[in-house]
Amino acid sequence: MAAAAALEAVAPTGALWGLVHDFVMGQQEGPADQVAADVKSGSYTVLQVVEALGSSLESPEPRTRARGIQLLSQVLLQCQSLLLEKEVVHLILFYENRLKDHHLVIPSVLQGLRALSLCVALPPGLAVSVLKAIFQEVHVQSLPQMDRHTVYSIITNFMQTREEELKGLGADFTFGFIQVMDGEKDPRNLLVAFRIVHDLISRDYSLGPFVEELFEVTSCYFPIDFTPPPNDPHGIQREDLILSLRAVLASTPRFAEFLLPLLIEKVDSEILSAKLDSLQTLNACCAVYGQKELKDFLPSLWASIRRESNQRRTILEMILGFLKLHQKWSYEDKDERPLNGFKDQLCSLVFMALTDPSTQLQLVGIRTLAVLGAQPDLLSSGDLELAVGHLYRLSFLEEDSQSCCCSSALCPGRVAALEASGALAALYPVAFSSHLVPKLAEELCRGELDLTRGDEPTKCSRRLRCLQALSAASTHPSIVKETLPVLLQHLCQMNKGNMVAGTSEVIAVCQSLQQVAEKCQRDPESCWYFHQTALPCLLALAVQASMPEKEHSVLRKVLLEDEVLAAMVSVIGTATTHLSPDLAAQSVARIVPLFLDGNISFLPENSFPCRFQPFQDGSSGQRRLVALLMGFVCSLPRNVEIPQLNQLMRELVELSCCPSCPSSSTAAAKCFAGLLNKLPAGQQLDEFLQLAVDRVEAGLSPGPCRSQAFTLLLWVTKALVLRYHPLSSCLTDRLMGLLSDPELGPAAADGFSLLMSDCTDVLTRAGHAEVRIMFRQRFFTDNVPALVQGFHAASRDVKPNYLKGLSHVLNRLPQPVLLPELPTLLSLLLEALSCSDCVVQLSTLSCLQPLLLEAPQVMSLHVDTLVTKFLNLSSSPSMAVRIAALQCMHALTRLPTPVLLPYKPQVIRALAKPLDDKKRLVRKEAVSARGEWFLLGSPGS
């Protein structure tokens, strides 16, 4: 048996000798892979290969030796995993020895060592020995790029697998590597070398006395100046080098004493990119440096920044970086604050930026001021007063001349100033309540007086800015105690008729109040302060406004307008959602009796000419205030018990079906639904539901209050759909049945939009309503088949109602849910595009537009219909439809180009027409759609 095996082994070695000869002497490349494959398959051992190479490895001719070693190395590169430990030891010895050989041989030797550096069977101690040999024998920088790269690879491989052994070399390893990379110029090698240096530092290899050398050998590349050659196949970008060098330089505080002078020098560089790189490197250093490293350099760094005059914005950005750094230090060492010495210079620089005409500079100035203020104990009260003065001025900053004066959110400088006010006021409440709030209050008062003489837009917008500045600064409880009375006082002044106030003015005050309420939510005490101060005042104003009086002040009428009530509802809701349950219970014990029993005792001014009985009284003004009750009770936490709930629910149902005033009956229906949604399952809930269903059924029968009964049905359905109540499907069916109602059908179709969308005032998560996250998906699955079926069965004149309902549902649905259903729904959607109702068209277009982007393959099947219908709709009489149709034409370009190309000439011709649309917004969409169609299949796109 043994003899047979030996014979078998001998037979193929003959072939091996042939292959080796072909490679070494015949200079053919193919045999190397063949030999490697045979070794891998087990036909020969590595030892046999070495034996076959025998004489060529010892040939006196360097070219032959090189060729021999090359073959061995190539085999090892593919087969290193098969090597036994014993073989590895021999091979390493051999290769180390060969490092002394002729330079022609070295590349192949390095390849062999690279193969061995990957070898798992490498016994301990040999990695160090290999590296020592390389450091000693090879002058790496005189090798070609590829061979230098091989050396870096050997080092990297060992660092990954033999970290402990290498660390045993101590600082010799670091020193050896410094010599290896010293003078490296190739970007590919530099990326690897930087990575090695980074690992040396971050994995805590011993640097010994060579910190400065290691710094020198890397920092000489700073700042990186490299432009990749055209058509560079290696794809190395300047940015890659910058980032990897920055990672090295900023990796350790031990470089600080060398790096900082370099950065200071480069900050003064003529080249902008060098300046910026320095700044960004400095910022990166902040992540690892402590105060110790930076404080000695601060004066000279500061001086060089001061010298800069051209790039003021860059300088400020630098300062901003510094200040963030300083913020970090302040946690480190409470006693030493090296920045204190520069404080005055810093402040003057920042204040200068704040008065600069350039918006960009102002913006950075404002950000810097905010960071400066965040440094503990840095700013004196004098600085703060100045800063507040600047912020006051900036709060009234005019917008660019081009934009309209009343759209107040547009000016970035002003927005930043308001934000900074908020941030700083939280830290320095005294400075703001003594220097800002009084000035703003005075400004508002002046506005009140001026306005008796007419209402110019400039004054109006000035007052608006005052209101915004007041709410922006209300970030500290003590400031809220100053600003809230100012805002409420302003509202009362308007009510007393001391000024002519329009709807928008009152709404603006409410918006400011709402923002203050939002800021109070974080602090329970402020929250309660706001609630118990603002709510009685608002309710008193509203109740007074609702009283029948001979002479109505202008504001009284204004206060009862739907929009104003909605703004007040939002204030009341925001001031209620975060109340603690026991405080909320105190409040509900006053407010519910106010509405049910007319108990006005808690209102600040409560001498009214007659009783407040919104549920009994015939006056529509009083009934309208049910909206405010809704804002309050529907925002309460779920566990707050509502007194007289039974009576309240009955009154609400009654009022909801009262035909006199649509807005108060809707408010009552919403309030009922909001309360219903939060009630725990049980007998009480069932009773209220029965009450509502009976009322709805009675109301829907022919009569005067069908539309009110429908509204109640809709809101009750929504309340139940949101919480997955079992009765919800029954109510949804009832609603769907109404789609074919000649009178209520269109309203029912729109109702589907309400069911699927998020409300802002009631049934919100913020207001503690029970909203299940998947309710839309569930609604879709439960109801879309019935809608589709209903559509097919419906008579011609009510078909659009089904389509409208359907497109509302699809429109609000997350794309991933819709996509799998798409093929079945698409034909219906395409039919909906031909429907003459603008709302259906619009809703369908907005449903199709994202589908074109998400599901181009499915949509491609209908490209013909889509192109025709979109183009038709692009000349619809409705501007919104034209815009949506053109957006769809644009989205069509996402379909596969070959599908679209046949339509390109036709589309480009057709889209020339909307380029001349009378509406600019339509032209804009036509331009972008046509532009994209031009690019289809065209070179360069």
Next chain:
Amino acid sequence: MVGGGGGVGSGLLENANPLIYERSGERPVTAGEEDEQVPDSIDAREIFDLIRSINDPEHPLTLEELNVVEQVRVQVSDPESTVAVAFTPTIPHCSMATLIGLSIKVKLLRSLPQRFKMDVHITPGTHASEHAVNKQLADKERVAAALENTHLLEVVNQCLSARS
């Protein structure tokens, strides 16, 4: 190759460090624009919005950021169906001037109603071969021929593609 500390530029760009200008914001939508009934005439800002986002052929920047186009250098009359755009090359010897002009011209051709007569020219006194370039841009046949050239069309399309 990377120079150790020293500077080696590639010399590929004619103007490697151009001054960069701020981009203007989106045009705010007015109440009039949202009103179905009110016609909005084509004005200078609308034309400027068409051309300001054209990419420069050699920088990753827009013509607006390089101040090559400015709103004040756009003249338009909607009733007379005329538009004139002057553009300012970043340096007087810029060899890209014709290409930039061509991109502006093509953008306007693709974006404006056919009734418009358009004139694209170099801001007087800002380029060495101002007249030659203007003449080329005004010549309809040469513009058409240029767009038949696949390579030119490719570059123009790149200038007109939305930046990703």
